[in-house]
Amino acid sequence: xxxxxxxxxxxxxxxxQIFKLTLFAPEIAREARPGQFVHLRCGTEQSFILRRPxxxxxxxxxxxxxxxxxxxxxxxxxxxxxxxxxxxxxxGPLGNGFAIDPRxxxxxxxxxxxxxxxxxxxxxxxxxxxxxxxxxxxxxxAADLLDVMELKRLTRRVxxxxxxxxxxxxxxxxxxxxxxxxxIGPQVVFACGPEAMLxxxxxxxxxxxxxxxxxxxxxxxxxxxxxxxxxxxTRDGYRNVCSEGPVFSSETLGWGCG
Amino acid sequence: xQNPVIAASGTYGVGREYSELVDxxxxxxxxxxxxxxxxxxxxxxxxxxxxxxxxxxxxGLQNDGVDAFIERDLPFLESLGVPIIISIAGNTIxxxxxxxxxxxxxxxxxxxxxxxxxxxxxxxxxxxxxxxxMAAEVTSKTRLATSKPxxxxxxxxxxxxxxxxxxxxxxxxxxxxxxxxxxxxxxDIETGRPRLGAVVGGLSGPAIRPIAVRMVYQVAQAVDVPVxxxxxxxxxxxxxxxxxxxAGAVSVGTANFVDPKAPLKVVEGxxxxxxARRIDSxxxxxxxxxxxxx
Numbered sequence: 001x002x003x004x005x006x007x008x009x010x011x012x013x014x015x016x017q018i019f020k021l022t023l024f025a026p027e028i029a030r031e032a033r034p035g036q037f038v039h040l041r042c043g044t045e046q047s048f049i050l051r052r053p054x055x056x057x058x059x060x061x062x063x064x065x066x067x068x069x070x071x072x073x074x075x076x077x078x079x080x081x082x083x084x085x086x087x088x089x090x091x092g093p094l095g096n097g098f099a100i101d102p103r104x105x106x107x108x109x110x111x112x113x114x115x116x117x118x119x120x121x122x123x124x125x126x127x128x129x130x131x132x133x134x135x136x137x138x139x140x141x142a143a144d145l146l147d148v149m150e151l152k153r154l155t156r157r158v159x160x161x162x163x164x165x166x167x168x169x170x171x172x173x174x175x176x177x178x179x180x181x182x183x184i185g186p187q188v189v190f191a192c193g194p195e196a197m198l199x200x201x202x203x204x205x206x207x208x209x210x211x212x213x214x215x216x217x218x219x220x221x222x223x224x225x226x227x228x229x230x231x232x233x234t235r236d237g238y239r240n241v242c243s244e245g246p247v248f249s250s251e252t253l254g255w256g257c258g
Numbered sequence: 259x260q261n262p263v264i265a266a267s268g269t270y271g272v273g274r275e276y277s278e279l280v281d282x283x284x285x286x287x288x289x290x291x292x293x294x295x296x297x298x299x300x301x302x303x304x305x306x307x308x309x310x311x312x313x314x315x316x317x318g319l320q321n322d323g324v325d326a327f328i329e330r331d332l333p334f335l336e337s338l339g340v341p342i343i344i345s346i347a348g349n350t351i352x353x354x355x356x357x358x359x360x361x362x363x364x365x366x367x368x369x370x371x372x373x374x375x376x377x378x379x380x381x382x383x384x385x386x387x388x389x390x391x392m393a394a395e396v397t398s399k400t401r402l403a404t405s406k407p408x409x410x411x412x413x414x415x416x417x418x419x420x421x422x423x424x425x426x427x428x429x430x431x432x433x434x435x436x437x438x439x440x441x442x443x444x445x446d447i448e449t450g451r452p453r454l455g456a457v458v459g460g461l462s463g464p465a466i467r468p469i470a471v472r473m474v475y476q477v478a479q480a481v482d483v484p485v486x487x488x489x490x491x492x493x494x495x496x497x498x499x500x501x502x503x504x505a506g507a508v509s510v511g512t513a514n515f516v517d518p519k520a521p522l523k524v525v526e527g528x529x530x531x532x533x534a535r536r537i538d539s540x541x542x543x544x545x546x547x548x549x550x551x552x
Binding site: 225 | 278291304307308313465514516
């Protein structure tokens with residue numbers, strides 16, 4: 001991991017609340033693995049705001065990374081005001097990333113809302129590793145869906161759900177997960193999204209006896225495993241989401257077990 | 259110490275992570291995360307909540323206990339090549355004594371810091387540092403257990419901090435460090451629940467600096483031993499406030515989260531300030547606050 005001064009290369013508005021920043025950060029791009037994140041400094045020398053963590057959405061070429069950012073507070077609002085050529089202080093790549101077992105040849109990627117953020121990078125890796133992947137992507141409404149086209153290019157098939165039925169199946173991703181696990185029979189499920197969704201996914205996977213890896217979110221201070229602030233309860237005691245996660249097997253978390 | 263800047267306890271782990279990002283050898287010292295006799299699992303999450311110019315934490319002294327520390331972490335700390343301060347905490351005075359004895363016997367340890375912001379379970383859970391009498395007793399008992407330099411780290415959550423500081427000075431402390439975090443809490447108005455799993459936590463960051471500077475000033479006036487000042491230092495100017503108010507050294511903690519280079523910038527900035535004024539040593543600035551009207 002490094003602390004680098006990255007340069008904003010592009011900024012693209014994706015939905016009302018979500019935008020994509022493309023950053024020139026070769027040291028991070030070269031080391032990054034799917035599921036890892038960057039910890040971005042928000043604000044100037046004069047202001048005290050904790051860094052904000054963002055999954056690495058894509059590595060573009062050798063030198064740039066993309067992150068998806070949803071504006072929800074002062075930190076993300078400051079980031080939303082960055083323009084090309086601005087510098088951004090980045091710590092990264094951080095975290096453990098998804099574990100892609102070389103013996104796996106069928107995988108399912110499940111994403112809810114902004115949880116799709118690490119999944120394009122993951123899908124790219126699965127594609128390059130000849131793993132047959134399917135994706136389930138859910139959002140509240142059609143206008144909030146992200147990366148469906150990207151995932152269609154990188155996986156065999158993408159199933160979409162929207163809470164209000166404006167695109168795909170009406171409902172949430174876990175409504176269709178069981179039937180897709182039956183039909184496709186993946187050896188592993190990778191999931192990212194709201195905690196309630198992840199717990200449901202873990203429960204369904206447990207019923208099918210399928211390995212499930214979830215990417216967790218947590219408020220962070222240091223982001224690198226020093227302060228112990230982002231602890232999550234696991235069957236082995238507390239673990240740092242930043243340095244021992246953000247990806248955990250649902251088994252380690254004790255989710256979905258009897 | 260080669261300079262008066264210390265990495266504060268609780269914010270630096272044992273330096274493994276930050277040593278990958280910055281040249282830790284340039285610090286005056288590293289103060290490791292507080293250890294206890296037996297392993298402690300720490301508090302229920304959430305353990306962090308950001309506040310204006312600061313943050314609340316309720317980590318809860320999560321650590322694997324002194325034995326694991328000595329075996330696994332101490333060798334790493336020693337390899338950093340900087341003076342190391344070991345922070346210890348106990349649930350009883352007896353535990354402080356045992357820890358002081360064990361840690362005091364280790365060659366590689368340069369100083370011991372007593373974290374007295376913890377509850378005395380034998381006194382109804384009253385915090386050791388909240389009472390001059392208890393603080394003095396912890397100090398004098400640990401003083402007998404080790405001849406290593408002993409720093410007592412005070413909690414600000416008291417009525418008269420100078421009083422507590424003086425009691426520790428008289429009980430044998432070699433230095434007083436302050437402040438630890440200030441008790442605070444936050445509430446989620448959507449759910450009606452506290453933001454922290456432990457309900458109450460400790461506030462740190464720039465928001466607490468004026469309180470910390472005031473307390474350092476008051477303590478430095480009261481005691482004879484050196485004072486280590488901390489609380490919201492994020493840049494050289496902040497550190498200089500503490501020094502002029504009476505601190506012989508400073509610690510940088512929360513600022514590391516925002517900028518891992520913060521303590522090194524403080525080291526450089528103090529040097530620049532001294533050079534610009536042709537002051538030959540930072541010691542000339544310690545307690546140099548001018549109270550006259552001239």
